[in-house]
Amino acid sequence: MQFKKLAIVTFLLSSLFTSSVFAQEEVATARQIVDNFQTELVQVMKEGKKLGYNGRYDKLEPAVSNSHDLPKIARIVVGKEWEKLSEEQQKKLTDVFSKLSIASYAHNFKEFGGESFEIDSEEETKMGGVVIHSHLTIPDDKPVKFDYMLKEKGASWRIINIIANGVSDLALKRSEYTAILQRDGFDSLITKINEKIDNYAKQ
Amino acid sequence: MIKKTLATFICGALFVSNVAAQTKSNDPYESFNRSMYDFNNNVDAYFAAPIANGYKFVTPQFVQTGVFNFFNNLKGINVVLNDLLQAKLPQSASDLGRFTVNSTVGLGGFIDVAKQLGLEQNDEDFDQTLAVWGVPQGAYLVLPLVGPMTMRSAPASAFDTAANPASYASIPAYYISAPIQFMSAVNARANAEGALKFINEAAMDKYIFTRESFLQWRKNLENDGKVSASLEDDLMADEKTTFLKWRDYSKQFEITSQSFSSVAQKFDLAVQNYVQANSKIEQLKQKHF
Numbered sequence: 001m002q003f004k005k006l007a008i009v010t011f012l013l014s015s016l017f018t019s020s021v022f023a024q025e026e027v028a029t030a031r032q033i034v035d036n037f038q039t040e041l042v043q044v045m046k047e048g049k050k051l052g053y054n055g056r057y058d059k060l061e062p063a064v065s066n067s068h069d070l071p072k073i074a075r076i077v078v079g080k081e082w083e084k085l086s087e088e089q090q091k092k093l094t095d096v097f098s099k100l101s102i103a104s105y106a107h108n109f110k111e112f113g114g115e116s117f118e119i120d121s122e123e124e125t126k127m128g129g130v131v132i133h134s135h136l137t138i139p140d141d142k143p144v145k146f147d148y149m150l151k152e153k154g155a156s157w158r159i160i161n162i163i164a165n166g167v168s169d170l171a172l173k174r175s176e177y178t179a180i181l182q183r184d185g186f187d188s189l190i191t192k193i194n195e196k197i198d199n200y201a202k203q
Numbered sequence: 204m205i206k207k208t209l210a211t212f213i214c215g216a217l218f219v220s221n222v223a224a225q226t227k228s229n230d231p232y233e234s235f236n237r238s239m240y241d242f243n244n245n246v247d248a249y250f251a252a253p254i255a256n257g258y259k260f261v262t263p264q265f266v267q268t269g270v271f272n273f274f275n276n277l278k279g280i281n282v283v284l285n286d287l288l289q290a291k292l293p294q295s296a297s298d299l300g301r302f303t304v305n306s307t308v309g310l311g312g313f314i315d316v317a318k319q320l321g322l323e324q325n326d327e328d329f330d331q332t333l334a335v336w337g338v339p340q341g342a343y344l345v346l347p348l349v350g351p352m353t354m355r356s357a358p359a360s361a362f363d364t365a366a367n368p369a370s371y372a373s374i375p376a377y378y379i380s381a382p383i384q385f386m387s388a389v390n391a392r393a394n395a396e397g398a399l400k401f402i403n404e405a406a407m408d409k410y411i412f413t414r415e416s417f418l419q420w421r422k423n424l425e426n427d428g429k430v431s432a433s434l435e436d437d438l439m440a441d442e443k444t445t446f447l448k449w450r451d452y453s454k455q456f457e458i459t460s461q462s463f464s465s466v467a468q469k470f471d472l473a474v475q476n477y478v479q480a481n482s483k484i485e486q487l488k489q490k491h492f
Contacts, residue, residue: 104405107404131430133430145428145430147430163430165420165423165428166419166420166422166423166424166426166428166430167415167416167419167420167423168419171415171419172412172415172416172419175411175414175415176406176407176408176411176412176415177407179408179411180407180408189407192407193407196404196405196407199404200404
């Protein structure tokens with residue numbers, strides 16, 4: 001009897017322990033999300049030449065998708081125009097925009113020259129976001145400040161915006177995308193994005 | 204009572220739409236600016252870029268770095284002046300030390316000794332001083348041969364030019380001044396190469412890309428590189444909150460626009476001349492390239 005009780009307690013305790021370990025794995029903090037992404041990015045840079053553009057793209061696709069909220073970013077960059085798009089157009093935009101984001105990483109972070117990322121601090125915004133302040137150290141050059149804005153998504157956090165040396169990627173893209181949508185229309189925007197992806201792949 | 208509420212509502216709605224129209228962009232002179240942007244791009248593509256690329260091709264890297272350091276050091280006096288005007292006293296001491304060390308031990312500025320001593324360079328100019336003094340940024344402007352500016356930075360740059368010894372090279376003799384001014388321009392263009400390549404690769408609309416990154420870069424300098432978490436919220440915020448912020452910006456914009464409106468009128472007149480010049484360059488291009 002005594003033994004049986006002990007067995008049950010042990011079983012309960014071990015199942016509790018397992019579930020808590022699982023929970024810890026699932027809920028990465030905003031800081032961890034950024035840290036993991038930067039580590040993966042530097043790793044890709046180190047293997048950059050060997051991997052080639054396609055290799056870098058394939059490695060970065062899961063890394064970017066699992067750390068950035070690409071569908072949300074695609075929605076924000078077109079501002080109010082999002083509501084005017086059909087469901088099919090919204091899907092198309094999210095799709096090509098995601099490809100462009102990964103392609104631009106694969107193109108711009110292609111080789112390694114001793115660069116390293118370091119997280120400096122984090123700050124909560126009034127509306128429940130988190131800003132992670134970090135910088136990229138480049139040998140024999142000025143460091144570049146990278147500030148990441150993250151929002152909670154489900155049980156975890158996702159990057160919504162990157163501000164490099166004070167220039168917000170999201171604000172910049174939003175000005176461009178909304179202007180092109182209003183001036184030239186949806187198809188033209190998609191064509192332009194696809195051109196950019198092709199150019200990144202070529203170089 | 205109902206009438207009054209209705210009237211208030213209509214007035215409110217009018218105000219909202221008015222503000223929305225005004226704040227749609229911080230670029231009320233877009234058509235002027237776009238022609239200037241094209242003009243500058245043409246000048247760049249057919250004059251500045253070939254010279255700068257030639258310079259980069261034939262000049263050894265250490266000479267290029269020396270030339271960059273020389274002109275960069277000359278800006279030091281202006282940085283110290285603006286540190287003082289913004290009451291950044293410890294920073295002014297550090298920048299003065301930087302300038303002195305580089306001008307003496309650094310052989311007139313050609314070698315950046317201060318950097319090796321750990322004296323980091325600060326970026327200050329009169330436009331940032333005006334920002335500290337509360338003058339709003341104002342509308343975006345693209346000036347011929349000068350490039351992106353704002354209603355505030357255009358007059359402010361006169362101060363910066365006056366506080367840079369490179370501007371006075373013309374005093375001794377033209378055969379000294381012309382090469383110095385020329386080298387200054389070539390050096391500036393050669394150093395912009397990386398940024399211009401990035402714009403070419405990343406921009407979907409180069410004009411908007413340049414405008415937005417320029418305005419954000421200036422704002423960031425004003426804030427001494429600090430990224431505000433609340434501004435980040437604005438991007439994500441619903442229309443209502445954004446509107447309140449926009450209303451403040453639009454008021455600031457109106458004040459600056461009024462204070463510089465006479466300057467703006469002159470620019471409007473100047474447009475015609477530059478549009479004509481631009482089309483002449485186009486013609487030349489077709490003939491010779």
